[in-house]
Amino acid sequence: MVLRPGLEGVPVTQSSICQINGNEGHLRYRGYAIDELAARSSFLETTYLLIWGNLPNPDELRNFEKEVQMHRRLSFRVRDMMKCFPESGHPMDALQSSAASLGLFYSRRAIDDPQYVYDAVVRLIAKIPTMVAAFQLIRKGQDPIQPRDNLPYSSNFLYMLTEQEPDPLAARVLDRCLILHAEHSLNASTFSARVTASTLTDPYAVIASAVGTLAGPLHGGANEDVIAMLEEIKTPDQAGPYLDNAIKNKSKIMGFGHREYKVKDPRATLLQEFAEELFARFGKDEMYDVAKAVEAEATTRLGPKGIFPNVDFYSGLVYRKLGIPKDLFTPIFAISRVAGWLAHWREQLSANRIFRPTQIYTGEEKRTWIPLDERSNN
Ligand SMILES: CC(=O)SCCNC(=O)CCNC(=O)[C@H](O)C(C)(C)COP(=O)(O)OP(=O)(O)OC[C@H]1O[C@@H](n2cnc3c(N)ncnc32)[C@H](O)[C@@H]1OP(=O)(O)O
Ligand SMILES: O=C([O-])CC(=O)C(=O)O
Numbered sequence: 001m002v003l004r005p006g007l008e009g010v011p012v013t014q015s016s017i018c019q020i021n022g023n024e025g026h027l028r029y030r031g032y033a034i035d036e037l038a039a040r041s042s043f044l045e046t047t048y049l050l051i052w053g054n055l056p057n058p059d060e061l062r063n064f065e066k067e068v069q070m071h072r073r074l075s076f077r078v079r080d081m082m083k084c085f086p087e088s089g090h091p092m093d094a095l096q097s098s099a100a101s102l103g104l105f106y107s108r109r110a111i112d113d114p115q116y117v118y119d120a121v122v123r124l125i126a127k128i129p130t131m132v133a134a135f136q137l138i139r140k141g142q143d144p145i146q147p148r149d150n151l152p153y154s155s156n157f158l159y160m161l162t163e164q165e166p167d168p169l170a171a172r173v174l175d176r177c178l179i180l181h182a183e184h185s186l187n188a189s190t191f192s193a194r195v196t197a198s199t200l201t202d203p204y205a206v207i208a209s210a211v212g213t214l215a216g217p218l219h220g221g222a223n224e225d226v227i228a229m230l231e232e233i234k235t236p237d238q239a240g241p242y243l244d245n246a247i248k249n250k251s252k253i254m255g256f257g258h259r260e261y262k263v264k265d266p267r268a269t270l271l272q273e274f275a276e277e278l279f280a281r282f283g284k285d286e287m288y289d290v291a292k293a294v295e296a297e298a299t300t301r302l303g304p305k306g307i308f309p310n311v312d313f314y315s316g317l318v319y320r321k322l323g324i325p326k327d328l329f330t331p332i333f334a335i336s337r338v339a340g341w342l343a344h345w346r347e348q349l350s351a352n353r354i355f356r357p358t359q360i361y362t363g364e365e366k367r368t369w370i371p372l373d374e375r376s377n378n
Contacts, residue, residue: 071126087139100208133160183340236293255313262306
């Protein structure tokens with residue numbers, strides 16, 4: 001048996017959802033280039049495409065948007081449960097618990113019923129942003145506010161978060177960020193979703209396990225750590241010394257490196273453009289110069305190893321300009337990635353076999369039991 005740590009290069013499923021060309025830096029959802037989707041589509045249209053396989057016609061899109069809008073509210077029981085969460089807890093933990101709690105309300109027995117699947121998709125796409133916004137207000141000691149029916153998806157999320165109707169450019173930029181983060185083949189959280197799905201459990205458990213996996217700093221959690229790193233570096237001239245020190249100590253540079261991409265992640269290029277668009281309109285973030293210096297210095301040092309900015313490097317600068325606190329960056333990633341996780345949930349169920357890989361055992365062979373009073377204490 002050959003061990004492949006991290007399953008690098010090991011295909012574990014077939015999928016028709018997303019295609020990555022890591023040498024040229026191309027990304028497509030269901031055959032459509034990511035830059036075209038970000039320019040022309042909306043997050044809900046892209047979600048429909050990912051989950052059902054084709055672009056919706058006008059009626060299908062209108063119905064989907066309407067259904068999502070109708071299911072945005074949370075039960076008072078979920079809100080009351082969230083009010084008991086510690087306000088110092090991380091919003092990703094709050095989201096994982098809240099998402100899992102939906103399984104208490106909706107039966108898990110009907111995953112082969114197309115109506116159940118459609119309803120679960122609508123509920124999860126609709127309610128996850130409400131949960132993120134609700135926890136943000138609850139931890140500030142406020143009551144969550146209700147979604148506004150006359151606002152589209154991303155505007156409504158910003159409204160629920162800030163209690164103000166957002167600037168149209170801010171809402172459009174957030175919607176484009178959600179498109180960019182919606183899907184990325186068998187990344188760790190999507191793999192986790194597929195493993196959970198393969199046991200035939202309910203979709204709320206699938207999403208909760210994926211949220212937990214996304215939270216880690218080697219995955220979606222890196223977007224929060226990038227801003228912490230830029231704040232620590234403080235000024236562009238400190239980027240080089242910081243990197244030299246990190247490389248000497250074998251520390252990872254957050255927001256850099258990728259298992260699939262050997263060039264700059266195409267989403268990082270687009271997110272950098274979005275950040276510049278916001279800076280041109282609302283004023284520059286001084287951390288942007290630090291970020292560009294880190295990219296330039298890291299490219300000299302790590303570029304020859306194929307290590308470049310990934311999706312997490314510039315997203316935080318966009319969210320900061322939208323007034324979003326650092327620890328909500330990964331929950332926003334989750335709001336978007338629910339689309340990809342659900343697409344993989346459906347695909348997994350369409351040709352399911354439970355995931356059950358094997359291992360190479362390295363433990364002790366047969367041992368002889370020693371009674372407690374005969375074991376020495378040291
Ligand atoms: C949404 C997302 O999940 S995007 C990724 C977000 N995560 C991060 O930004 C965290 C920083 N990056 C990393 O930890 C990694 O690049 C990962 C987790 C993204 C990919 O990991 P892997 O494919 O397993 O690569 P691995 O960690 O084995 O690195 C391979 C080599 O590149 C180096 N390397 C990889 N990423 C980095 C980095 N960010 N900084 C410095 N060196 C790095 C490793 O030290 C290793 O070097 P070595 O061969 O000399 O030991
Ligand atoms: O593909 C990966 O391993 C990580 C990533 O960029 C994502 O999930 O968007």
